[in-house]
Amino acid sequence: MRIDILSLFPEMFGGVFGCSITKRAIEKNILDIQITNPRDFAFNKHNQVDDTAYGGGAGMVMKPEPLFRAVEDVKSKTQIENSKVILMCPTGKVFTQEKAKELANFDQLIFICGHYEGFDNRVVQNLADEVISIGDYVLTGGELPAMVVIDAVSRMLPGVLGSGESAPTDSFYNGLLEYPQYTKPREYRGLSVPDVLLSGDHAKIAKWRRQESLRVTYTNRPDLLEKVELSKDDKKFLEELKNNSK
């Protein structure tokens, strides 16, 4: 997959893409990430990439020309058909694991990272194919959101996660949040590992893990329970939780 990022701060990405999963994916030629600075496409006086908002109001807005020119330059140089232009913005649809899986099917993703108070709406309406938010909070720029999306998408690409890593059981794969994990030592500062996990009884361990996933999800993200298929046993366990918490 080819990833192009439009950012006024290219230096922000070196650290993140120079480590771990994404570094390996780049070395294995599964990912090719290139950064383009829209300022290189701002040809007016002082290389302006932003300006004041029509209609007044505080804050600066990113101008359309540099972004249109930069995207068109990337597209003309890469010539990749199956491509999607994504704008990172708090006004977008919230990013999910489902969306990550969907984006992993493209041959090229072009991310537009904005700063200031936003983008000229002609960028939103006519240049972007999709507007994505990583959550309900405002950040200094779209760079961190782009890194988050790229990380989640690259984990979906075949060959990126070695056989060791666990893509399938990641929290959002079975619709529930992940059960609690334990590792050595068995006892730490008087805190011990639940006996069931040491029992070797795999059916019992699976049952415990399912119930603990239900417990975590019920506690932190009850909204997810509406969307997931619950067995008779699941419902029984949740009933007990509800009765105990009354």
Ligand SMILES: CN(C)c1cccc(CNc2ccc(C(N)=O)cn2)c1
């Ligand atoms: C209207 N406005 C403040 C704004 C508009 C466009 C870009 C930016 C850059 N900052 C971002 C970007 C994305 C996210 C997110 N939640 O994905 C959070 N912050 C801010």
